[in-house]
Amino acid sequence: MEDIELFRRLGLALAIGLLFGLERGWHTRDEAEGTRVAGLRTFGLTGLLGGICGWLVPFTGPTFLGLAFLAVTVLVAVTYWAQLGADDDLGLTTEMALVLTFALGAAALLGDMGAAAASAVVATALLSLKRVLHGWVARIRQFELAALVQLAVISVVVLPLLPDRPFGPGQTLNPHELWWAVVVVAGLSFLGYAAMRLAGAGLGAVITGLFGGLASSTSTTLALSRLVREDARLGPMLAIGVVLAGSVTFLRVLVLATIFAPGLLGPLAPPLVAMAVTGFAGAGFLALWAGQQRKSAADLDGLTNPLALGTALSFGAVLVVVLIGTHYFRLWFGEGGVYAAAALSGLTDVDALTISVARLSRTDLALPAAAVAIVLAVSVNTAVKTGIAFAVGGRAFGLRILAVHGTVLGVGAAVLWFNG
Incomplete structure (x- = not known):
């Protein structure tokens, strides 16, 4: 030396x-x-x-x-x-x-x-x-510690043990990826709870929405809707998190598509950026609408299950059904089923469909058709998140989400039509 x-x-x-x-x-x-x-x-x-x-x-x-x-x-x-x-x-x-x-x-x-x-x-x-x-340690309650331990078990212990290779019809089922979806839903549920405990429902919802949109806006919607089901008073604030997560997703999909096919930037940017801007504006409107209905971290005593493992497992089961259904739909309808496959993919997550269509656009699929397929997938996914808000969070919560998501879908369709 x-x-x-x-x-x-x-x-x-x-x-x-x-x-x-x-x-x-x-x-x-x-x-x-x-x-x-x-x-x-x-x-x-x-x-x-x-x-x-x-x-x-x-x-x-x-x-x-x-x-x-x-x-x-x-x-x-x-x-x-x-x-x-x-x-x-x-x-x-x-x-x-x-x-x-x-x-x-x-x-x-x-x-x-x-x-x-x-x-x-x-x-x-x-x-x-x-x-x-x-x-922090003094404020942790017994069930919160138990939930944290459960999250550690399913993510650190169980996840690495599952085989990371495809099985089933058309090799569509990957146990590692399916369990990862369960971990994401459970983790986002815990993240949303923890953010609100530390920062209050208002700021906690914003944090969860922004970061949840980078991971999975569908999972974020499910997690936040479950919290509303346990305490409906959280609805005005958590609706902001749901809308923010969806808005971030539009931008994430745009970036992901252009990474695999830079030529998609031209036809895809106008509708997705317009949808994202509309969503962010809608989140601001919801914040004004919420008014004085903010809740502090001390108001969360009614919540007793920050992990929602059962909800996450149910989401994983639905994902299995949709993956198998998508496989057979593509098999039966061939290349003409691209739009149908896009719509079906939107029922769960749009990332896989985005990458697949982006790759096809470099060889076998026209750029405008690829852009329509991706916008269709995110639109269906937006509609699904609205349905989740109604089914899990209740009518009042769902109406708040519908007011913004309906406007977002209308703007996206209009921009796509004018650019087409």
Whole structure:
């Protein structure tokens, strides 16, 4: 290792220690001198020690580094034991930070400097957010924790175990992708609930709608409609989230189509952009219409199931039926069934249809016909989301969505007709 590189890495090890020490020193700034476990200097020296031990590994072998790490850990443990006898302080945060400082100091010499620096910044952020994190933990209710654990199980444990290959008629059913749809619906349901708990129903609905539209506006509509079914007073605010999700979807589909077929930008942009702008305007109208009906996070006590796993599983079952139906429809009607297939695809999700039609437009399908097929798919999907709002969220909620979605569909049809 060249001298300049060595000094850079040792400097990073020292900087990591000083960063930890600055946060810990500020945290214990009111304690008397000599009573603190470690301060700015101790953390700085610990980081530098880890860097030096990492530097010596090529000369002494990895065993030396392991023994040095063990020695630091034992020293920290003894210090903690002595401090425990003095003031009964059961906190281990500073002690663990010292051990981590040594480890990151060694990593700065032996591994990727960027990863070591990023880890130090994240760890320091966690240390500085003590009150915020403890406040969140204090506010979590038992059923919310259970829902979070269930979401982790279905996404982290179950999803990777499912085969990621096609089965069934026409190889249309992929267990991994189908379960991913279940995870998306359940995750968006939890996201919507969490956003409203933290930011209130108004801002939470906006956050959920914008990010949900990037993932799946259909799933977002289903998740938000379910929340309205449990508490109808949330309807005015959550309608905004549904409309925003649909509006973002129009722009997402436009980007996706032009990535696979840049020639589609001309015929596809006018109707989709017009639909998106109309949807955003409609969301603003709904916000004004909601008036004083906003609900704070404290008003969500009536909601008891932030995950909605049953709703997500039902959505997955419907998706299976639609995928099989779409396969046979295409098989029976051949190339002439492109529009029909587009309409059927709109019943669930439009991304797969968008990519398929975009690829066809480069060889076997005229650009105007491809644009019509994609607009048809998103229009059917918009109508389906309106139906979901009525069926799951209730009549009042559905009427709010219908007022905007009906206008969006009319604008899209008009622009498509004039450009055709």
